[in-house]
Amino acid sequence: MTRTPLIAGNWKMHKTVDQAEQFVQGLLPRVSTADGVDVALCVPFTALAAMVDSTRGSRVEVYAQNMHWAEQGAYTGEVSAAMLVELDVHGVVLGHSERREHFGETDRALAVKVPAALASGLKVILCVGETEGERERGDTQRKLRYQIQEGLERVPTEQLGEIVIAYEPIWAIGTGLVATVEQAQDAVAFCRALVADRSSEQAERTRILYGGSMKPDNAAELLAEPDVDGGLIGGASLDPETFSAIVSAAA
Ligand code: 13P
Numbered sequence: 001m002t003r004t005p006l007i008a009g010n011w012k013m014h015k016t017v018d019q020a021e022q023f024v025q026g027l028l029p030r031v032s033t034a035d036g037v038d039v040a041l042c043v044p045f046t047a048l049a050a051m052v053d054s055t056r057g058s059r060v061e062v063y064a065q066n067m068h069w070a071e072q073g074a075y076t077g078e079v080s081a082a083m084l085v086e087l088d089v090h091g092v093v094l095g096h097s098e099r100r101e102h103f104g105e106t107d108r109a110l111a112v113k114v115p116a117a118l119a120s121g122l123k124v125i126l127c128v129g130e131t132e133g134e135r136e137r138g139d140t141q142r143k144l145r146y147q148i149q150e151g152l153e154r155v156p157t158e159q160l161g162e163i164v165i166a167y168e169p170i171w172a173i174g175t176g177l178v179a180t181v182e183q184a185q186d187a188v189a190f191c192r193a194l195v196a197d198r199s200s201e202q203a204e205r206t207r208i209l210y211g212g213s214m215k216p217d218n219a220a221e222l223l224a225e226p227d228v229d230g231g232l233i234g235g236a237s238l239d240p241e242t243f244s245a246i247v248s249a250a251a
Contacts, residue, residue, distance in 0.1 A: 005250040006230035008040040009237025020047040026240030034251040061090040069112040081120035091123030107150035132171035161205025166232040172212025185225040216245035
């Protein structure tokens with residue numbers, strides 16, 4: 001089974017609409033000929049509509065960085081799946097460690113958000129990963145098991161292969177510390193084994209990304225690992241040149 005690699009840029013809270021437009025004008029010509037790789041940009045809510053318009057007809061898909069699980073309701077400041085679908089947004093990143101750490105995102109909530117997004121036709125990138133302390137204590141697998149089992153609990157088995165999982169060791173996010181290729185491969189293969197506990201057939205379809213200080217100079221070796229199906233890129237996704245260099249490394 002060959003899985004098409006996915007390179008997704010997570011802008012986090014960066015770029016006004018104007019800055020996003022400038023980025024995309026720089027990016028599109030650079031990635032137009034990259035074959036055999038899917039490309040996504042996960043952008044702030046305020047830039048979604050403009051980015052959907054500016055990337056229409058290109059290979060670049062546009063994702064949101066969060067959503068609420070309910071169809072509508074008294075949830076001030078939140079955005080529903082239907083609101084994203086209305087804008088032609090392709091997907092959503094759920095459970096990023098920054099949302100877990102700073103905004104109280106829980107595995108319980110994700111167990112509801114993930115199937116709600118899928119049911120609305122949105123693609124999902126579910127983020128998981130351990131802290132430095134958890135790795136040092138030998139708790140990496142326990143953390144991943146908990147996050148993946150709970151996050152995917154209510155996803156119908158036949159849809160597991162549509163999910164993208166991003167393994168992002170928290171100690172590698174924004175720190176310049178990148179996991180070794182062995183650490184990345186081991187953790188990503190473990191994530192796949194957890195999906196295989198539900199369905200080995202679906203686990204072969206599930207794309208599992210690595211994230212955490214991925215840059216043009218380390219992307220190729222990480223992406224060469226057999227279970228690493230792409231990258232979720234933070235800092236290096238803010239510049240069209242560095243982001244497209246990572247796309248080329250995956251192509
Ligand atoms: P960096 O690439 O800046 O380490 O961020 C990774 C990340 O959190 C992507 O979601």
